[in-house]
Amino acid sequence: DVQMTQSPSTLSASVGDRVTITCRASQSISSWLAWYQQKPGKAPKLLIYKASTLEIGVPSRFSASGSGTEFTLTISSLQPDDFASYYCQHYNSYSPRCSFGQGTKLEI
């Protein structure tokens, strides 16, 4: 199975900051990568799929890039609502098989 490693595990930032989260795959996964935002007690929310495609309705301050084994999620100007946990995921389209990163908690 593909192992996904995120860094950092915790990130302290302020409103208005630009932040970047990194995700590395143990082997090449092409662009089969998604990013999620999750708030406590709630289901994750899909932000990005195919490594860089913004899900409908997600603010444009979120962007992502990468392919192969190295991926990044960037939030250009943090808003109060963005303080949450973020997960990367290697997925296979139309299959339940996937691997999640361990998560990054973005805190004030």
Place this chain on the structure above:
Amino acid sequence: QVQLVQSGAEVKRPGSSVKVSCRGSGGSFSGYAIAWVRQAPGQGLELMGGFIPALERPAYAQKFQGRVTISTDDSTSTIFLELNSLRSEDTALYFCARSANGFGLWGQGTMVTVSS
């Protein structure tokens, strides 16, 4: 509005079983894979398995092989997760999710508490 609706919270004794349901409503779910993901308190997301419509059978994460059963009821667009031999470490929030380009649709989650 397309949504996945899960069954309510459960409290179970160690060694028992739990069966959680996830019903699709408001749209077509045929042809979509549905995954089960759990999250223990304060921990990350963990895939348990799911149903692969192309193969018409479930697939399980290795960690849960032999202890979990995923089944479906096509007549009600419902998928079930049954976990046996429960232990305290199974206390978690259990989610179903529809797989397409990533998991774009999630159930609201079902809290399962295992306690003596």
